[in-house]
Amino acid sequence: MTGAGASTGLVGFARALRHGGVACGPERVQAFVAAVDHLDLGRRDHVYWAGRLTLCSEPDDLPRYDAAFAAWFGGVTPQKPGRRTRQTSHLAALTNGEAKRNGQAPTLKVAASDVEVLRRKDIATLSPAEKRHLRELLAALEPTPPTRRALRRTPARRGTIDPRRTLKSMLATGELTRPRHRRRTTRPRKVVLLIDVSGSMKPYADALLRFAHVVARRMPVEVCTLGTRLTRVTRQLRHRDPEQAMAAAARAVPDYEGGTRLGETIKVFLDRWGQRGAARRAVVVVCSDGWERGDTALLAEQAQRLGRLAHKVIWVNPHAGHDGYLPVQSGIVAALPHLDRLLAGHSLDTLHALLEEVRLA
């Protein structure tokens, strides 16, 4: 049996784990305490497995769990994790610093004409007040998902003949009346957003993540961030509240404002999720400026692989909206032959255009 003191310790560990970026709610913590109850609290490996089985919910959680377990209970973890342990850092929320600095600034009343200006303005050049307003405008977007043909058919006024229903009506009346028709239904198509959060994308990363949050609330979407490594933030963006979602995403992304290794991170995405289904027949949107620090041959190879798996690949480059832009960045050059579209993404208007492109994909 676990005493009150022991369970307080377990709950404390769970809290530390949550701080380390593992989303373990009270229900999971309860299960953890119950699991330890069934095992031997005195045995380190039992506590380790009880926690790993109840508090974690995806492979990304495992290195975080191992790190938190080692930090809380000291020493080494009972089982060496199979993959390299990734460093976990506790970043401030993406927006916190900015919000604190401008916390006292009066809310700006923005007129309709200002909205028009704001829509076209480069996100990188916005003032803090404009940024706040942009967030509101982003939250008001109403994206519609792209669709694909489904397997199922539904009765319709015209289309192919529906033998079953036609036969049924014949049986009911005893004679051939009007033939019944059916058509295929449609289902929302998957959307994948890969967002570059490296240093060179810094002015756009926050807005793009917020954009992803808005999109994620409306359609089936997978969101990953690209940098020196790949981080899946779909779960973090599931929070209804944008601020909470951004804070959760910031906790999960350890390489915010670092370098970019596009080829490698896209490869990790394809290996771990893409090939198994996330990218298959999906509309994949890569938001990146295309500055590749790694091997461009690898990026070309991965872009080709992505192109083969996905329904459409759209590359969004914030710099593509600037005057005199030429796609000369090493990454873009490598990936360009395998893309369906190259779009700008530096302002609200261009993000709108992107949504339209995704919808029609």
Added chain:
Amino acid sequence: MTPEELAEALDRVGYLPDAGIATAAYLALNMHRPLFCEGEPGTGKTSLAVALARALDLPLIRLQCHEGIDATQALYDWDFPRQLLHLRALEAAGPVDVDEAEASLYTRRFLLARPLLQALEDAPCVLLVDEVDRADDEFEAFLLEVLSENSVTIPELGRITAPTPPLVVLTSNRTREVHDALKRRCLYHWLEHPDLAREVAILRRRLPGVSERLAHQVASAVRRLRALDLLKPPGVAESLDWAEALLTLGRTELDAETAATTLGAVLKYREDAQRALSAGVLTGMAGSTIGG
């Protein structure tokens, strides 16, 4: 029973679990929680459920998920043709009371139990919900309802509750992220490829005709292939296939030439086979010795 004893029981039926798997199965059994197994294809998720059923001497009921699966395929369905026949038979026998006839149609004898209902009725048993990631989101919600209540309500019949909850094992290959609400109800276990010694032991256990030397060669070759960064790294299932292929060919040793000709048993992509050949993983194999 302790986790160690459960591990031994699994060992006896030919499944060699590590500490994590044994603890996970032990907790699933004692906490009456479904066990959610995720991992690379071929790490033994499905065979865990099969082995658990054999080790605990319980019937195994399997529900294979696929896109578009719904309640009539997973839970229950009414046997329309039989109901129709029954109604015709009643009519032929003479004038029928409509209410009575209708009531006689919706009884247990016309109910087709699909895997989930079958598991509730046959409990204790092991229920394997295989590749749950292939089903639609709507199905998850419905599965969640059945798993959390251990009962199901059929409008025409009433509530059917399992006397003892079945041991539920869900597997997923992560083609899609399963909803958090379902995962929260479960114990989560991520399965890794086994280490070399365990893989050799698995090969020897499952294919008694394989010599220690051949098992070791196959296991270490597969390990080298896994390290190669392939599109589809081979799992334990593939090493078993490979060893079996070699056994069928009557080979007692894995040399470079045999390896190249039987590579199709382990690698299923042209790019992977090319990468393996060009990386030279298969060459110099004849010289490799046990313990290398």
